[in-house]
Amino acid sequence: MKxxxxxxPYDFGALAPVIGKETVELHYGKHFQTYITNLxxxxxxTKFENADLETIVKESDGAIxxxxxxTLNHNIYFLSFSPNGGGAPQGKLAEAINAAYGNFENFKKExxxxxxxxxxxxxxxxxxxxxGKLQVSKEANAGNPVTKGLVPLLGFDVWEHSYYxxxxxxxxxxxxxxxxxxxxxxxxxxx
Amino acid sequence: xxxxxxxxLLMIGWALPATGQHKLPDLPYRYAALxxxxxxxxxxxxxxxxxxxxxxxxxxxxEAYPEWQLKDVTELLAHIDKLPQTIRTTVRNNxxxxxxxxxxxxxxxxPGTTRMSSRTEKALIRDFGSVxxxxxxxxxxxxxxxxxxxxxxxxxxxGKLSVLSTPNQDNPLMPFVARDMRIVLALDVxxxxxxxNYQSQRAAYVEAFWNVVNWRKVDEVLK
Numbered sequence: 001m002k003x004x005x006x007x008x009p010y011d012f013g014a015l016a017p018v019i020g021k022e023t024v025e026l027h028y029g030k031h032f033q034t035y036i037t038n039l040x041x042x043x044x045x046t047k048f049e050n051a052d053l054e055t056i057v058k059e060s061d062g063a064i065x066x067x068x069x070x071t072l073n074h075n076i077y078f079l080s081f082s083p084n085g086g087g088a089p090q091g092k093l094a095e096a097i098n099a100a101y102g103n104f105e106n107f108k109k110e111x112x113x114x115x116x117x118x119x120x121x122x123x124x125x126x127x128x129x130x131x132g133k134l135q136v137s138k139e140a141n142a143g144n145p146v147t148k149g150l151v152p153l154l155g156f157d158v159w160e161h162s163y164y165x166x167x168x169x170x171x172x173x174x175x176x177x178x179x180x181x182x183x184x185x186x187x188x189x190x191x
Numbered sequence: 192x193x194x195x196x197x198x199x200l201l202m203i204g205w206a207l208p209a210t211g212q213h214k215l216p217d218l219p220y221r222y223a224a225l226x227x228x229x230x231x232x233x234x235x236x237x238x239x240x241x242x243x244x245x246x247x248x249x250x251x252x253x254e255a256y257p258e259w260q261l262k263d264v265t266e267l268l269a270h271i272d273k274l275p276q277t278i279r280t281t282v283r284n285n286x287x288x289x290x291x292x293x294x295x296x297x298x299x300x301x302p303g304t305t306r307m308s309s310r311t312e313k314a315l316i317r318d319f320g321s322v323x324x325x326x327x328x329x330x331x332x333x334x335x336x337x338x339x340x341x342x343x344x345x346x347x348x349x350g351k352l353s354v355l356s357t358p359n360q361d362n363p364l365m366p367f368v369a370r371d372m373r374i375v376l377a378l379d380v381x382x383x384x385x386x387x388n389y390q391s392q393r394a395a396y397v398e399a400f401w402n403v404v405n406w407r408k409v410d411e412v413l414k
Contacts (some may be wrong), residue, residue: 030391066337118282120359121338121382139339159338160382161391169240169383 001043001050003071005143006079014083018177020166028078031161035070042067054146069142073123076190077155082183089184092132093153093191100134111156112175114138118158124175126154128191153190154182211250212261215243216293224301238296241383243361245288252281264290268364287360289393291341295377300405301322308410318352325352326401332356333380333397344376345369350414356380375412376404387401 008028013021039056042064043049048056053075056068088104089097101107107126114136115124123138127150134153137145146153156175157163163174218238223231254261256278259267267274267286274282312322319325325344332354333342340358347353348371355363355372363369378400385396 024388033393063337119280120340129314160386164386165390168236169244169389 001052003039003053005033005036006075008078010081010083015081017166017180018181019081019163023165025163026165027157028074030092031159032070032074032078035067035074039064039067039071057144059144066142069144072144072146072152073142073157076152077157080154080183080186081181082186083181085181085183086179087184089188091188093188095183096128096132096134096191108179111136112172115156115158115175116172116180121159123157123159125150125152126187127152132191140147151190154187202294211246211291213246213249213254213264215246216296218296220299220301225299225390228302228402229299233383234386235384236387237292237379237383241381242289242292245285245292249282249285249289251280252285264293265364268362269366271365272367281288283365284360289340290346291357291360291362291377291379294374295379297408298377298405299403300407302402305321305406305408307406311406311410311413314350314352314413325354328354329376329378330394333378334394336380339381342378342380343374344409345372346375346412346414347372373412373414376409 005028009023012024012028015024019027043051043056046064048060048064048068051059051070053068056064057072060068088094096106097104097107101110111124111126115138118124118138118140118142122138122140123143125139125145126134127137127145127148128134129150135150137148137150139145144155156178158171158175163171167174205394215238218234221231222234222238224408225234242290249264259274262270264286267282267335268290269282271279271286290377307322310327315322315325319328329342329344333356336342336356336358338358341362341365343355343357344353345353345363352375355369357368361368361373362372378397380393380397383392389396389399
């Protein structure tokens, strides 16, 4: 299966100043593209030749896992934003957040704290288990909670490339700002 | 008078470094000294923010552990597996970060101010075939490090040189990484080390690194 960059539902500059235009261009056009190119180069001749992305992430290791994981991660990441985003989740997702974290504010605090505490490159995910219960999952490097049998709903990238041009070492500021552009409709649809 | 002294005391308090045994070492050159290969803003943030945070976090986590507080950073790293489980990962990350950066600053020098000694050259040719082959092996290791980490040129007890890469702030002093290895050269490949200047082009950063290697330091360290 050939993997391709998903089309972005916004312009490169549309997420500024939360994520600057140059960062989106590089993150999407260079980093994300490179993972996809690497993955497409790595899988021919392996048992993953006709597998879907999630299966590859669940069953691979080494370079294939790294590039498949990052392809899946960025697919979800880039389709979680909107220049008209922000606000709060509605409906069943909002109920699940309240059930797990008391309220939306607490959830945001816990999520950002988890993201700040990832040492090195990685991700922080909001994920649901088979019963629909939510949990925050810290992942190193290319990790994604699908490998733990969970469904990823929202991921904040804490690789430095995702925020360094705009925030440098201030990862917490970056993560706190991301709430302004979250497309909760997209996240709710994953729940 | 009272009104003046209080803010003064506050200011002095602010200016004091975080208490604790570990200190940010002086940078042996100006922030701009390594330009254009490593830009001054990157140097400023890397040293004053990233390195300083490792030092502060290390002092903070050791506050409640007086028996470890006075240990030298190399001792902490060498005995990382003996540290209480509750603080082991934090010490590993922050003592590693402190040590690695302290070493890294010394391994860099203003372009054109140092040259590879013939002793170093001979050792590289002996163990890698050629200086070029060494640089290629080092760059390959740097490019192969997925995520954050470091690349090392190491020398074993018999004098043999080899290249190793470690994740995050791990280093060859940690017993689960290596044994009896001397660090001859270090390169930081965390994205914060190069992103402002090179963005996604890690290879260009690694290539530029050769212009700012402190070959005098390498010669000093080499057995």
